[in-house]
Amino acid sequence: MNAPHAREFLTPHEIVAAARANLAPGPWSYLIGGTETETTVRRNRQALDAIAFRPRVLRDVRRIDAGAAWLGRRVRLPVLLAPIGGLESFVAGGAAAAARGAAQFGVPQMLSSVCQPGLEETAAAADALRVFQLYVRGDDAWVDEHVRRARDHGYAAFCLTVDVAMYGRRERDLAGRFVKPWRAGAAAGRDFQAALSWDQVKRFKDKHDLPLVLKGIATAEDAGIAEQHGVEVIYVSNHGGRQLDHGLGSIAVLPEVVAAVGGRAQVWVDGGFMRGSDVVKAVALGAQAVGLGRLPCLGLAAAGVPGLVRALEILEEEILTCLGLLGVTSLAELGPRHLAAAAPVIPPGALSAFPLLGE
Ligand SMILES: Cc1cc2nc3c(=O)[nH]c(=O)nc-3n(C[C@H](O)[C@H](O)[C@H](O)COP(=O)(O)O)c2cc1C
Numbered sequence: 373m374n375a376p377h378a379r380e381f382l383t384p385h386e387i388v389a390a391a392r393a394n395l396a397p398g399p400w401s402y403l404i405g406g407t408e409t410e411t412t413v414r415r416n417r418q419a420l421d422a423i424a425f426r427p428r429v430l431r432d433v434r435r436i437d438a439g440a441a442w443l444g445r446r447v448r449l450p451v452l453l454a455p456i457g458g459l460e461s462f463v464a465g466g467a468a469a470a471a472r473g474a475a476q477f478g479v480p481q482m483l484s485s486v487c488q489p490g491l492e493e494t495a496a497a498a499d500a501l502r503v504f505q506l507y508v509r510g511d512d513a514w515v516d517e518h519v520r521r522a523r524d525h526g527y528a529a530f531c532l533t534v535d536v537a538m539y540g541r542r543e544r545d546l547a548g549r550f551v552k553p554w555r556a557g558a559a560a561g562r563d564f565q566a567a568l569s570w571d572q573v574k575r576f577k578d579k580h581d582l583p584l585v586l587k588g589i590a591t592a593e594d595a596g597i598a599e600q601h602g603v604e605v606i607y608v609s610n611h612g613g614r615q616l617d618h619g620l621g622s623i624a625v626l627p628e629v630v631a632a633v634g635g636r637a638q639v640w641v642d643g644g645f646m647r648g649s650d651v652v653k654a655v656a657l658g659a660q661a662v663g664l665g666r667l668p669c670l671g672l673a674a675a676g677v678p679g680l681v682r683a684l685e686i687l688e689e690e691i692l693t694c695l696g697l698l699g700v701t702s703l704a705e706l707g708p709r710h711l712a713a714a715a716p717v718i719p720p721g722a723l724s725a726f727p728l729l730g731e
Contacts, residue, residue, distance in 0.1 A: 378678035405544035406613035413613030416644025419621025428699035448478035454663035455484035468497035475681030495592035536589025630658035648690025
C-alpha cells in the first residue's frame, strides 16, 4: 500500500485520491458504486446540496464545542462509523483497523456482521464505543446468540438493517465480475432477512434489553411504527444508494422522521455525508448522530488507521469552522432556522463533495 504520512493530507480530496491510487478496480467500484442507475446515490448529495445556511454574526465564537451525547455517553463529534461489509477489502486489519481509528479519535464504530474480523476480535482490538449490526441469516435462536455475544463483548446497542429484504443490483460489481470476499457465505440463508417483519422487532424488544437500532428507515410511517415498538434508535438510511434505486436523498427524509418520532427515540441518519457542513445540516434538522459510510473507508484505504483519523480530524475542522461561521458555539444551539432551501450548484455524485478531484 502506498501510504503517505497521513499528516500530509490537508484536504479531503487528497485522501480520496490516495485511496483511489491504493485500491484495485474491484474494491474501488464496490466502495463507490450504488444500484442500477445510481439515482439514490446522487440524490443523497443533491438533497444535501439543496440546503443552504442562514448564518448569524457577532456572537463571540472563540470557544466552540462540537461534542455530542451518544447513547448516554460523550463523543467528540455527532458522528459514527456506519457498518461496512468487507472492510478488509480496503485496509489490512479490516474492522479492527476501523475500531482503532474510531477509538483513537473518539467516535463510535458500528460493526457489520459481514466484516472481518468478527465481533469478538474487533472488540478486543480497541476500546471504541461500539454497536453490532446483524444481517439476519438464521432463526430466532441464531439472532439471540448474536445478541448475547454482542452484549458479552461490550457492544452498546444492537442493529438490524431493514432495507435489505432483497440485495440491490450493484451493476459496477456485476460488470466488473467482482466477487466480494464475504459474499458467498453471507448469501446463504438470505430468506431469513427477506422474511423479517415487525413481529421480529416485537420479539426482540420483549426478549432483550440491549438498545435496538433499526437501520434503513425511510418514511415517517415506518418511523412511527418503530417508535411504537419501543425501538431506541431510528436510523434513516438508504444504504448509501446501494439498495432501492430511485429513493429520496436521506436528508430529505429526515424532517418527516424527526416529526413522527417526536423525541421519543433517537434519530440517526446517513447517506452522502462527506463534509462537516453536511453533518451540521443534519443536526440542525434534529438528528442526534450522522453515520459515515464511504468517507472512513476512503481514509482507511488512503493510509490505514492514521488515514481514518486524519479524515475525521479534517471533518472536525470543517464542523468547527461551520459552527463558528453560523454564530453558534454548540450543537444544541442549531435549529431549522439556520437552514434555507436552495438550488444545488454542483452536479451530484458519490464524490461530488470533492470538486478539486477533477482538477
Ligand atoms: C462498501 C460498503 C459496504 C456496506 N456494508 C454494509 C453492511 O454490511 N451493513 C449495513 O447495514 N450497511 C452497509 N453499508 C451501508 C452503510 O452502512 C451506510 O448506510 C452508507 O454507506 C452511508 O452512505 P455513505 O457511504 O454515502 O456515507 C455499506 C456501504 C458501503 C459503501
